[in-house]
Amino acid sequence: xxxxxxxxxxxxxxxxxxxxxxxxxxxxxxxxxxxxxxxxxxxxxxxxxxxxxxxxxxxxxxxxxxxxxxxxxxxxxxxxxxxxxxxxxxxxxxxxxxxxxxxxxxxxxxxxxxxxxxxxxxxxxxxxxxxxxxxxxxxxxxxxxxxxxxxxxxxxxxxxxxxxxxxxxxxxxxxxxxxxxxxxxxxxxxxxxxxxxxxxxxxxxxxxxxxxx
DNA sequence: TCCCAGGCAGGGC
DNA sequence: GCCCTGCATGGG
Numbered sequence: 001x002x003x004x005x006x007x008x009x010x011x012x013x014x015x016x017x018x019x020x021x022x023x024x025x026x027x028x029x030x031x032x033x034x035x036x037x038x039x040x041x042x043x044x045x046x047x048x049x050x051x052x053x054x055x056x057x058x059x060x061x062x063x064x065x066x067x068x069x070x071x072x073x074x075x076x077x078x079x080x081x082x083x084x085x086x087x088x089x090x091x092x093x094x095x096x097x098x099x100x101x102x103x104x105x106x107x108x109x110x111x112x113x114x115x116x117x118x119x120x121x122x123x124x125x126x127x128x129x130x131x132x133x134x135x136x137x138x139x140x141x142x143x144x145x146x147x148x149x150x151x152x153x154x155x156x157x158x159x160x161x162x163x164x165x166x167x168x169x170x171x172x173x174x175x176x177x178x179x180x181x182x183x184x185x186x187x188x189x190x191x192x193x194x195x196x197x198x199x200x201x202x203x204x205x206x207x208x209x210x211x212x213x
Numbered sequence: 214t215c216c217c218a219g220g221c222a223g224g225g226c
Numbered sequence: 227g228c229c230c231t232g233c234a235t236g237g238g
Contacts, residue, residue: 037233037234038234038235038236039235039236039237041236041237042235042236042237074234074235075235075236076234076235076236077233077234077235077236078232078233078234078235079233079234079235080233080234081232081233081234082233082234
């Protein structure tokens with residue numbers, strides 16, 4: 001079963017997800033930090049808290065008080081690390097690019113990715129999420145849901161890099177499809193593919209695993 | 214009570 | 227290179 005086939009099945013089943021839910025690209029990035037190993041709803045509350053304090057822009061966040069930020073983002077967990085990291089990211093953006101994401105995103109995808117990965121708190125998944133949803137670059141994020149769903153589908157290459165290549169080689173180079181497919185896989189994983197029990201109750205995924213001949 | 218949530222960094226080996 | 231652990235809160 002090809003990823004594109006799965007994409008259309010999921011799209012029919014769940015409808016469009018319209019990821020990433022955010023008003024600005026900067027908000028996408030901060031959300032990407034905050035949602036790490038955390039339920040999106042709690043990350044969203046933290047985002048709203050920052051927004052209400054007018055801290056959701058590079059200049060304000062870069063000069064904000066860390067104790068205050070820690071309190072505002074507490075609900076999304078790991079709040080000390082995350083407060084430090086989003087403030088540091090903002091400072092980096094302001095100091096190197098005058099706070100302009102256009103300037104940060106103006107180079108090649110590969111170079112932007114390397115630069116993002118060099119920053120504290122940005123690993124492969126967060127870098128690819130930022131590239132796809134904030135920079136509009138064709139980069140497919142592999143998160144725990146993606147790995148879980150691919151396990152169910154019997155896809156062997158489960159390491160981040162190989163799985164990324166797998167998607168890259170099997171879906172059209174289309175931003176809309178990249179964005180929606182990642183979101184749809186998360187929707188599927190979130191609802192139907194919990195780690196336990198191992199047997200999957202979702203008819204859709206079962207059909208993917210055992211396609212009709 | 215236990216497990217999990219849209220990971221990452223740092224250490225050991 | 228892979229594997230383990232700390233990071234922290236909230237919901238089911």
